[in-house]
Amino acid sequence: MKRLLALLATCATILGLTALFSPQAVAATGCKVDYTVTSQWQGGFQAGVKITNLGAPISGWTLAIAMPDAGQKLVQGWNATWSQSGSTVTASGIDWNRTLNTGAAVDVGLVGSFTGANPKPTAFTLNGVACTGSVDETPTTPNPGDGTPVGINGQVHVCGVHLCNQYNRPVQLRGMSTHGIQWFSQCYNAASMDALAKDWKADLLRVAMYVQEDGYETDPAGFTSRVNSLVDMAEARGMYAMIDFHTLTPGDPNYNLARAKTFFASVAARNADKKNVIYEIANEPNGVSWAAIKSYAEQVIPVIRAADPDAVVIVGTRGWSSLGVSDGSSESEVINNPVNASNIMYTFHFYAASHKDSYRAALSRASSQLPLFVTEFGTVSATGGGALDRASTTTWLDLLDQLKIGYANWTYSDAPESSAALNPGTCDGSDYSSSGVLTESGTLLKSRISTSDNFPTS
Numbered sequence: 001m002k003r004l005l006a007l008l009a010t011c012a013t014i015l016g017l018t019a020l021f022s023p024q025a026v027a028a029t030g031c032k033v034d035y036t037v038t039s040q041w042q043g044g045f046q047a048g049v050k051i052t053n054l055g056a057p058i059s060g061w062t063l064a065i066a067m068p069d070a071g072q073k074l075v076q077g078w079n080a081t082w083s084q085s086g087s088t089v090t091a092s093g094i095d096w097n098r099t100l101n102t103g104a105a106v107d108v109g110l111v112g113s114f115t116g117a118n119p120k121p122t123a124f125t126l127n128g129v130a131c132t133g134s135v136d137e138t139p140t141t142p143n144p145g146d147g148t149p150v151g152i153n154g155q156v157h158v159c160g161v162h163l164c165n166q167y168n169r170p171v172q173l174r175g176m177s178t179h180g181i182q183w184f185s186q187c188y189n190a191a192s193m194d195a196l197a198k199d200w201k202a203d204l205l206r207v208a209m210y211v212q213e214d215g216y217e218t219d220p221a222g223f224t225s226r227v228n229s230l231v232d233m234a235e236a237r238g239m240y241a242m243i244d245f246h247t248l249t250p251g252d253p254n255y256n257l258a259r260a261k262t263f264f265a266s267v268a269a270r271n272a273d274k275k276n277v278i279y280e281i282a283n284e285p286n287g288v289s290w291a292a293i294k295s296y297a298e299q300v301i302p303v304i305r306a307a308d309p310d311a312v313v314i315v316g317t318r319g320w321s322s323l324g325v326s327d328g329s330s331e332s333e334v335i336n337n338p339v340n341a342s343n344i345m346y347t348f349h350f351y352a353a354s355h356k357d358s359y360r361a362a363l364s365r366a367s368s369q370l371p372l373f374v375t376e377f378g379t380v381s382a383t384g385g386g387a388l389d390r391a392s393t394t395t396w397l398d399l400l401d402q403l404k405i406g407y408a409n410w411t412y413s414d415a416p417e418s419s420a421a422l423n424p425g426t427c428d429g430s431d432y433s434s435s436g437v438l439t440e441s442g443t444l445l446k447s448r449i450s451t452s453d454n455f456p457t458s
């Protein structure tokens with residue numbers, strides 16, 4: 001027996017399988033870094049950095065990125081504390097990503113400037129240990145041959161009451177909304193985006209950027225970068241990205257008019273050449289008249305059009321984007337007084353356990369008159385919690401499918417609330433694909449979204 005083991009061990013060594021037999025080699029060591037330049041412009045760039053811990057669990061980390069010279073300057077970074085000394089750029093873990101178990105990964109990112117050519121990193125260390133690494137250039141733009149939603153449909157536009165693709169044929173985009181990116185940025189990384197694109201076969205990622213509640217107003221430049229980075233991650237996987245200016249409290253979008261103009265001028269200029277971006281200018285106006293919402297829209301839309309003339313813009317509606325129904329009004333206030341702009345759609349939201357037949361009737365009536373997009377809905381009550389209402393959700397989704405109205409579900413996150421698609425704790429790990437990570441709501445939505453799109457191509 002001993003001889004047999006020795007023989008096996010020798011064969012294993014020859015085959016490079018020593019780890020199976022030698023206890024010391026079982027624990028992997030070191031780290032892996034994937035550094036991706038997600039976009040680059042004259043004198044500047046943005047990069048995403050995925051750090052995977054291949055060693056023992058660590059409760060704090062510092063990544064050092066060696067640049068060939070000091071010609072590259074860190075401008076800002078996110079998801080870590082960033083600094084630069086000479087030609088070394090460092091990032092240290094923060095509260096929620098400080099602990100990295102074996103195999104766990106964290107996504108951070110930076111914006112930098114450079115003179116001459118953009119220098120590429122030459123080495124990475126994590127807590128002083130050398131990492132294996134890869135440096136990728138900007139991902140290629142989706143094209144028709146790649147079979148992705150953006151590759152097939154290209155730049156979308158409004159045609160009659162529908163959203164149409166590059167062949168001028170109506171399409172329904174089905175996908176998921178992030179939770180507030182100020183709270184759940186750990187959920188949006190390469191692994192979770194891969195799962196959304198490949199396993200869920202989602203067409204769309206809605207990027208919910210709250211303006212208040214520790215959102216955009218606290219760090220305009222940082223949130224703008226994070227939104228852009230998610231646009232790039234969606235683009236790299238052929239998904240549309242809906243940039244949601246997530247106003248909620250206060251409900252009058254005019255409170256944030258100046259911020260909206262600044263934000264949209266920036267993201268529209270930066271993303272003008274992309275085909276995958278849709279702008280949603282006010283999540284859920286509430287306690288405010290349709291006239292005030294329309295006035296806001298007519299000031300923000302020209303700012304977007306000036307930078308990105310061909311993108312679809314979606315306008316929130318009265319009563320938490322219920323077309324006025326939750327305020328005792330109806331879609332007729334919009335039909336009788338539409339926003340003075342072309343290539344726009346109107347928002348309709350519902351939460352299946354709270355909003356039923358009267359809301360479905362309003363959506364059905366409106367759908368023959370107004371281009372509509374369900375940019376957010378829940379399978380549960382309007383609080384985002386409570387029991388999943390399977391019957392109402394199914395009735396709603398069947399109706400949206402029949403009317404070819406696009407939708408995004410609240411939320412692709414592991415928030416501890418029943419509207420979330422992922423079980424609590426999922427975003428601390430790297431598995432977003434197995435069925436065990438899905439909540440009841442996530443299981444239902446994945447089964448709906450992953451069915452074939454059959455996008456028309458002629």
Ligand code: IDC
Nearest residue numbers: 213248283284320351376382383384415417
């Ligand atoms: C909820 C979140 C919850 C968070 C709250 C804060 O689910 O975790 O504490 O926002 O504002 C909406 C909003 C959306 C709400 C969601 C559920 O667009 O921001 O998210 N909802 O209440 N409209 C109807 C329901």
